[in-house]
Amino acid sequence: MxxxxxxxxxxxxxxxxxxxxxxxxxxxxxxxxxxxxxxxxxxxxxxxxxxxxxxxxxxxxxxxxxxxxxxGGFCFSCGLTRTRPSDADAVGLREFKVAEEAKRRLVVELDTLGFPIVPRSEDPENGLAFDLLSSVEEDVTTGHDSGIITLDLAESDDAHREKVRVDLDEPYRTMLGHFRHEIGHYIEWQHVRGDLIETARGLFGNEEENYADAIERHYSQGPPAGWEQNYISMYATMHPFEDFAETFAHYMHICDTIETASAFGLATVASPQEFSSFHDLVVGVWIPLSVALNQINRSMGKGALYPFVIPPPVLEKLQFVADLPRA
Incomplete structure (x- = not known):
């Protein structure tokens, strides 16, 4: 930013x-x-x-x-929202405000990274739309399906989200993180095509693996031993789709944070896009910056701002994401 x-x-x-x-x-x-x-x-x-x-x-x-x-019209970002809570749902509307704030940041960063955003209203088959749903009176499952991203607005509530984070033993969970993860599914669906599919399979695994079986295995058995050497998070181990989405989310985390740090004089990189190699950006800029930010957070009595380690195989995945065609 x-x-x-x-x-x-x-x-x-x-x-x-x-x-x-x-x-x-x-x-x-x-x-x-x-x-x-x-x-x-x-x-x-x-x-x-x-x-x-x-x-x-x-x-x-x-x-x-x-x-x-x-x-009296909607802006581009608000126009992407297909469904929102009813005017009578006070809780949902309060949570909706937090989600829309995160979505606006998502749109700005996608613009910055050069990924085109085509609204569902313009392209019913490949366009993007959001269903931001209140779970006050119904169960909502966050996910992506052929360009439609559904988000449970309960994740906007800090207490609820923190409880889920602890229950699932996750180091990080934010509404913006959800948006970045789910848009990763959309980006893979739209941009990993042709010859890129085989390259992606070599990095993330075969996306044709049965997803329902993968979910059951993940929640019954947990991540494989030594997963930290090949994945950015435990959730990424569940299925190749989730590995890609988690990697894309971290690509966005890194780019946005570096741009913000540069804007305020905390880094000397004018733009992450100026680096020909994302690998070099991570090693030369992101790792020392994130270590410093983690120490600053601890100086305020809080946990690490970026509680992740990036092993070499994840660096390869991040480079793949950074090299994706934008058209």
């Missing part, structure tokens, strides 16, 4: 800011400019070409500050 500042007074801004706390200017996010821009009292912004943009209609519902071409 970039370092943002108010164009009116120069005050530092967070990505989620809808108003500058210093000069009280109303703000909106321009996806085309990848910048936070000032909007007038009507929620409008006029760009350098004279085009008028409007703040998303979900500003009050989910805190969305993104701009759209259409007055």
């Amino acid at each position: 970039k370092a943002f500042s108010c164009r009116v007074c120069g005050n530092s801004l967070y990505f989620e800011n809808s108003i500058c706390v210093s000069c009280k200017t109303n703000l909106g996010f321009s996806r085309s400019e990848r910048a936070i821009v000032p909007v007038d009292g009507k929620g409008q912004y006029v760009d350098a070409d004279g085009d008028i943009w409007h703040v998303c209609k979900n500003l009050n519902l989910s805190g969305c500050t993104w701009l759209t071409e259409f007055p």
